Structure formats: structure tokens, C-alpha cells
Amino acid sequence: MSALLRKPIFVAAFALSATLLLVAVFAPWFAPHNPMEGNLLERLMPPAWEDGGTWRHVFGTDILGRDILSRLIYGARVSLAVCALAILLAGSVGSSLGIVAGYFGGVVDTIIMRIVDLAISLPMILLALLFGVLFGPSFNNIVVIISLVLWSQFARMARGETLKIKANDYIDLARSAGASPLRIMLHHVLPNVAGSLIVLATLQVGTVIIMEASLSFLGVGVPPPLPAWGSMIAEGRSYVVSAWWLCIFPGLAVLLTVLSANILGDAFTDELNPTLHEGRR
């Protein structure tokens, strides 16, 4: 970690992620206006530095006169909440299945891994769209849909790591001491595979945020009037010629968030797996 802190790009990404998290959690304190209430008299106002802009609406206002900055801040909340819940759900289900498959082996392993292979071979994004059409956009649906896409990767990694751990003597010792399989998996396997799973989770953050934005852009993500970056881009699309700020700012928000998440994910992967280390070799 101390080596990482000497890399400026890592520090910048870390600071950006921390700020985003802070802003998202304490959104009501940071947002200057109500993100869902607009003033029609102030619709389509440009950012403060353009002609006709005011500092009351730093990034301008949208078609309904809602403050863009406030919507971006609340949008961060929506994106990060979807991201955290989806990764938590997919991670816990996928990892549990993977650890069980790896620990017991045999038929259990074959059945679980066959399902994982199937899940990986299906283009899940299409299922996500289908779900969106049939069940309509909702916050809960999008979390479930995204977890459906992600869980199989956690299962694969958890199984592989469990197989490695299982070969250690302390697992045999615990078993001969009479520990139940559940106890061994929870107390001896899980803590040792947790590191890799957390790195995988970090690497997924960028993917999930882009997926959520894409689904919201297509109208099957987070439903209005909740502000989501993807749906803000979709709303601004038809105004790109006359009011570029509607579309540009939410896109930049996605870009910066995903970029910093990817930098952190790469750095953690390098830390955990020095053989892949690109910087030192």
C-alpha cells in the first residue's frame, strides 16, 4: 500500500473516489437545489461561465429548469447505490456457490460449475433488456439484473481460490479436529479468498457503472424522476446542438468515476499478484 501511495495517478484516483463517495452519501448537504424540482422560468440555462449563466446554477439547468449540479450529485448516489448493492448481491451469492463447489468437489462442483459455464455463455445484457421491457424500470430490478450478469465471475474465482486453499495442511487439521464443513468454509476458507474477491469486486465497479448508465440510457434502468447519469444523457441527447451541457456533464461524471475505479482496480490487482506487476518488471 505504501508503494502505491507514491504513485500520483493512484493517489489522484483514490482521492476522486473518496470524494465521490462522500458527496454521494451526504448528497443533501452538497446539492445546492432539489434535484427533482425545476423552475420552468429558468429552463435550459447554460453553465455559469457561458453567456446568460448564473453562479446559482453552476452547471446550468435542464429542460424542466432543474439544477444540473444537484442532479449530478444525486445521480452519484443512485449510481453508487446500484453498484454497491449489485456487487454485494452478486458477490455473496457467487462467492458462496464458488466456495461450496470448490470445497465439496464431485457432483456438487460439477452441477454448480455447469450452471456457471451456462451463465457465462449467455449474452446476459440481452436478458437484462428483456427483463427491463417486461418488468419495467425500477431500482430493485436494475440491481437484480446487474447481479445476474456478474455472479458467475465471482463463483469462478471463489472456486479456483478455494481449490488452492483446500490443499493446505491447516484445512486437514481443522477437519480432523472435528470442525464442520460450514465452519471450515467460513473461518478458514473465506478469510483467505476474501482478498481476491475484493479485488474482483473493485474491478467490477467500472463495468457496473457503465452497465447501469447504458440501461438507464436505454430507458430500462433507474426510472424517472430519480436522477441517473445514463438517463440524464438520454434526455440531453436531443438538445446536444442547442444545450450541450445537458449531455456533457453527466457523461464526464461517468467517465471520471469509471476511470478512477479502473485505476484503483488495476493497482490492487498488481499488489495482489506481483507476477503481473507492470511497473516493476
Added chain:
Amino acid sequence: MMLRYIVRRSVEMLIALLLMSAIVFALGRVTGDPVALLLNEYATAQDRAELTQQLGLDKPLLTQYAIFLKNAVQGDLGVSVAGDRRSAMELVKERLPASLQLAFAAFIISVLIGIPLGVLAAVKRGTWIDTGARLGALLGQSVPVFWLGIVLMYFFSVTLGWLPTSGYGEWRHFVLPALSMGLFTVAAVTRLVRVSMIDALASEYIKLARIKGLSETLVVWKHALRNSLLPVLTYMGAFFATMITGAVVIETVFAWPGIGRLAYESILNRDFPVMQAVVLTMTLLFMLANLCVDIAYARLDPRIRR
């Protein structure tokens, strides 16, 4: 050996395809009444009963699935509930070529830019070229493609007026959609090639090739590169998945007449039969493409054919 491998993979593909069709079928039955979708508000109870019988909806669920499968194999996936009620499969067939062309263009861009850039970054390791390539790749993997499409359109079409904002026909229409779609995959290919080239350049056989006095160009672009392309082949599975998502969002942004935009239109219209036809077609193509990649991979690396 090879034949057995191909047969096994094909069987696996069929199972996955069957599963997808079962999910699609089940979703359609669970969430909607197909009869209500097809009839207008003036339909009588008798109309309903007739249509129910005609569609086989009075039969047990398993029989219904069998009928659905039989029809699907024959290319009949129902009619669109929107507009002029055309056959869903016909709509897909009409839109498919445009999507395939776009995906092919994005593929060419990824290979033509990604591979040389990755090789260059590996050879000039630690220089500004390497740093630039790595930063570019990082950015490319972090941009939401649909937003990139809008930004490129705003810049090149609206501000500069160099390229058309949308439409389909000549090469100028391809540039922006293919670039937006390809940038993410260019980034991925660059990263993969760079890492495997660094490994290859440090290996024994490259030392040998250099000792033998082969020219540096030959060593890098022939011997090292040939062995670095295998990881790119494994990436192709993810590439096709990216192309599917990309097709839906990019075709929507650029009004491209492909199946991705058809998928988006069917979302807007809640047009389940069309959505179903698009999903099954894309799944079939996705799996066929992956099968080809797997076979190519098994030919190149015999360890895969267990």
C-alpha cells in the same frame, strides 16, 4: 480428437441455446397475456377463445413450449405488436446486415489500431509512447460508448460538419459509429497485446532469434507477435459481448438501421415478439461466433482439447 472437441462444444452450445429459449418463453408467458396483446379492445369473448385455441394457449405449458420451439426453428417468432404487425423474424432479417457490417468495421478498427499500438508500447516500454498508449487504453475502457458517440457526433458532424450525424449507405456513415463502438475494444486489444508482447520479448526463443542475427523487425513483428496473439483470440468472446451492447446503444445514437436499434424500438413499444426475436438471433450469433473462436483456439493450442 479435434472432431470430438467440436461435437462436444456444439452440444454445449445447443444446451445453452435451449436454455435461453426456455427463459425467453417463460418470461413471455409469466408476464403477459399474448391474446390480450394481439386483440384490440372490441374483441368479443369468442374472439378470445378462438385465438387462444389457435395459438395453442389452452394446451399444457410443456406442449406450448414444444410448439414455440418448433415455430422458432422454422423462423416464426410471432408478429410485431406495433405498427403494421410484420413478422418479427422478417424484421430481424431485414436489419441484420447493417449490424453485421458495423460490428465488422469495429473489429477491423480494433485489430488495425490495437495490435500495432500494443506492440509499439511493449517495444518502447517505459517511454512516452508506452505511457501514452497505456493512458489512452485506460481512458478508452472508461468512456461510456453511447456518450462518446454523442460527443463525436457533436464535434465532427455538428461543429465541423465533416461527417453525417446519422444515416446508412456510404462509407462516411460508418466512420463515427464504428469508431465509437471500436474504441473500447481497441483499448482492450492494446492492453492485452502489450502485456503478452512484454512476456514474449523476454522469452528464450526471442533471445535465440536475436542471437541467430535475425533483424529486429522480424523478431518483433513475426516471432514475438505471433505468440502474443493467442490472448487476443481468447478476448474475442468478450469482444462479441461488447459488440452486442455496443450495437444497441450506438445504433440508437446514430439511428443505424440494425437489430440493435430494433431492440431499442421494441423496448420503447413494449413489443415483446420482436424483442424475443432479436434476443434469440443475437444469442445464436454470439454463440456461433464463440464456437468458431474456440475451435480456432483449440487448433492453435492443442492443450485445450481435453
